[in-house]
Amino acid sequence: MWDYEIFNIDSLPLQSGTTLREAKLAYKTYGRLNAARDNVVVLPTFFGGQHTQNEGMIGEGRALDPSKYFIIVPNMFGNSVSTSPSNATPPYNRARFPNVSLYDNVSAQHRLITQVFGIEKIALVTGWSMGGQQTYQWGSLYPDMVERILPICTSARTSRHNFVFLEGVKAAITADDAWMGGSYEKPPLKGLRAMGRVYAGWAVSQAFYREEVYLELGYESLEDYLVNFWEARRINADANDLLAMVWTWQNADISNNEIYNGDFKKALGAIKARAIVMPGRTDLYFPPEDNELEVAQMPNAELRPIESIWGHLAGGPGFNPVDSKFMDDAINEILAN
């Protein structure tokens, strides 16, 4: 039993020049579209996450309350639910999966939202990490449609340092011979575990480890946390799917399209939406400094860092109650205006 819907796209032309046929954009909705069609929230998914993981931001009494809002969670291509290397129609499956860009994702989501639901205005787009990159892309591509954006622990263009961090992630997976250039029959577990270890140092802050926050979360030791949080969340993933999402992430740039032609300032300046941009103060790969530069180019944006030692995970949906409350307050505030 699936708990989500599929939007079928017979033919999805990609920025890379090829076409993905029989593409499936999986999505789930929460709440009801009201008569005025003005209660729409779009909440794209993050790297390695699926719609279910975004539910940590949704709920009665939360800012994203399905009794008030119609919340649409589109799954990013490559996330193993929407079309991905692991589930695509041959010949574009597995190692042959084409490069899918940030733009490709968001323009497909736009087709879903306009064609299936007839929605013309979106009250808010928000999301964490790569979900935040999609948030920025929504605001920039559809400025007359998107009224508010709240990008969390993210950037409108992947920075060079972030790119390099991801080079390490890729190298860890692909150093495993079992990966076989993507043509594995059995998962490259050694590479996936290595990726988990590489990720562990990046995703939370130095202070998170200094203060042993993982013990408060119920892990019994540092090694227990590394194995049962970081390795565990990767070994069940499909390596090609992870690598497809890494490509999307490494190449994310809201100005990389025919509208803005690489003019990043113009792509940011086009965002009419009211924006609260929320970096994590201690985020090591989406540091607040990149958002400062972005906000300076946006006509209606405020920078509001999450003061947290959770690093990148500060923005994770429901990852910790203090930061979740801080984000909920900001979402409530922006939706009230």
Add this chain to the structure above:
Amino acid sequence: MWDYEIFNIDSLPLQSGTTLREAKLAYKTYGRLNAARDNVVVLPTFFGGQHTQNEGMIGEGRALDPSKYFIIVPNMFGNSVSTSPSNATPPYNRARFPNVSLYDNVSAQHRLITQVFGIEKIALVTGWSMGGQQTYQWGSLYPDMVERILPICTSARTSRHNFVFLEGVKAAITADDAWMGGSYEKPPLKGLRAMGRVYAGWAVSQAFYREEVYLELGYESLEDYLVNFWEARRINADANDLLAMVWTWQNADISNNEIYNGDFKKALGAIKARAIVMPGRTDLYFPPEDNELEVAQMPNAELRPIESIWGHLAGGPGFNPVDSKFMDDAINEILAN
């Protein structure tokens, strides 16, 4: 032709409980020991570095001027010059190399300096990164001998976060099947290259990449820098040697010995030397915060961050002229007092 000397240790008992026989501590000296024997500087090596790389801190007109000081550079065990997996006498060679601790290194260096040179006072111990960890260990183990220390981009105990960063480094090397548990006949090049890529994001700061400093250094692109700096510096290294040094690093703690029995504050408090502790402001794995906590426990220490976007590499011997000048000034200042 060797350009260095060897101090032979027939039998080196290790903290791990075993004994390394026919251990060789390679060292090089610069300048002359004066008649008063009071011009001694000890400059231990960093991770993956050998005495030649420390020469970036030594020279006429530099703070460490061999016309004034007698500078001894002892090579850390595992660095491919002193006894290491790649050159040790069987059966303790290659994958069977025993764990060698920070204490093991510094106590062997102490034997060299007292037995070969009859030195009783050291004017200064300084070093970068793991060289700085040895610096701290010198100050704590031999407080009546060491008059000044200047640890650079380092910590007296490897933090948990730093440990986790190194887990990623290890995982990248060992994900390569060619590593064969350390029993490789041919180098595990894929793993070594992966390690280079993992390291690249950690060793310099986000701003270093944002401002494309690698272009100023003569690299023609980001990829050129990743390959010709980061991969290149690892592929010629011996994987077991790197892993031996990683073990030393991950387990570094100046209080882990019979004198201090794990009492870290006591080990820091015992340092009588005047100290200038120099973290890199943007160092991602030896962040200044850890040094702040250390300096608070040291009776005669000042924290003096290197305000640089070079991250951990800010402290690298001769890596960049601005930071080198800042460190030279501090070394001149401490030696004048």
